[in-house]
Amino acid sequence: MSQKPSSPVLRFAPSPNGRLHLGHAYSALVTWNAAALLGGTALLRIEDIDAERSKPEFTAAIVEDLHWLGLDWPEPVLQQSERMQVYAQAGNRLREQGLLYPCFCSRSDIAAAADDTDPDGAPLYPGTCRHLDRGEQIERLERGDPVQFRLDTERAMARTGMLSFTVVGPLVTDRPQIRYARPERWGDVVLQRKGTPTSYHLSVVVDDAAQGITHVTRGRDMEAATDIHVLLQMLLGLPSPIYHFHRLILDDAGKKLAKSRGSQSLADLRAQGWTPDDVRRAVGLGG
Numbered sequence: 001m002s003q004k005p006s007s008p009v010l011r012f013a014p015s016p017n018g019r020l021h022l023g024h025a026y027s028a029l030v031t032w033n034a035a036a037l038l039g040g041t042a043l044l045r046i047e048d049i050d051a052e053r054s055k056p057e058f059t060a061a062i063v064e065d066l067h068w069l070g071l072d073w074p075e076p077v078l079q080q081s082e083r084m085q086v087y088a089q090a091g092n093r094l095r096e097q098g099l100l101y102p103c104f105c106s107r108s109d110i111a112a113a114a115d116d117t118d119p120d121g122a123p124l125y126p127g128t129c130r131h132l133d134r135g136e137q138i139e140r141l142e143r144g145d146p147v148q149f150r151l152d153t154e155r156a157m158a159r160t161g162m163l164s165f166t167v168v169g170p171l172v173t174d175r176p177q178i179r180y181a182r183p184e185r186w187g188d189v190v191l192q193r194k195g196t197p198t199s200y201h202l203s204v205v206v207d208d209a210a211q212g213i214t215h216v217t218r219g220r221d222m223e224a225a226t227d228i229h230v231l232l233q234m235l236l237g238l239p240s241p242i243y244h245f246h247r248l249i250l251d252d253a254g255k256k257l258a259k260s261r262g263s264q265s266l267a268d269l270r271a272q273g274w275t276p277d278d279v280r281r282a283v284g285l286g287g
């Protein structure tokens with residue numbers, strides 16, 4: 001990127017697997033407001049590593065919705081699906097350090113074996129394949145069994161010692177606080193999925209560094225995942241941005257907005273006659 005190293009750079013990084021709703025609009029507006037406050041730049045990044053769920057028409061719709069809101073960004077827009085090679089290299093660096101291992105468990109294997117949950121409430125992977133012997137690993141890899149690669153989190157943490165990151169409040173420039181990361185709460189996370197040399201965690205860390213992101217603005221629901229990101233930054237020798245975790249926009253039942261729960265998209269609201277100012281007011285950012 002052509003940014004000066006000291007220039008603040010922020011990003012809004014949606015996944016193109018549906019239309020944007022008010023929760024996305026709020027996140028984007030927080031990001032652009034913060035960039036303006038810091039005298040920096042807000043980038044759009046398309047997180048489309050999931051080939052099955054990502055659709056080009058949703059990417060086009062994201063661009064249209066954000067422009068309608070009055071937001072702009074420098075081109076070209078980074079599309080994660082074009083960077084598999086770069087993520088594979090980062091994954092290989094972790095493999096060479098002996099920090100990734102192949103896991104052959106299915107979702108139902110894990111659900112049956114787990115006796116705890118991760119911070120998102122999903123079954124916590126109990127480490128089933130961590131101690132497979134080399135012979136069995138090779139045999140199953142050569143046989144073409146479906147495989148994903150997991151981080152040996154305990155081993156990784158033994159390399160890094162205490163991990164912390166800086167969090168700032170709603171004005172992004174105020175009250176920096178230090179948070180201590182506890183990536184062990186997530187167990188051995190998947191970093192390379194079946195048929196894809198990356199996962200959300202790996203791509204996000206690689207791209208935040210590649211794009212010189214200085215401030216990450218994301219919802220509070222992503223706060224716990226930051227623990228893994230900080231660990232990966234340390235293992236890969238990448239800088240850690242400053243983090244701001246914004247409030248979530250909730251529906252009438254007090255649940256986070258989600259397309260799967262039928263939350264109305266910005267396009268639906270627009271069709272009903274909403275203006276960008278109506279959106280700002282609805283998320284508490286309007287005059």
Ligand code: GLU
Pocket residue numbers: 013014015047204217218219222
């Ligand atoms: N792509 C992620 C999402 O749509 C968010 C990216 C991030 O903040 O790291 O939820």
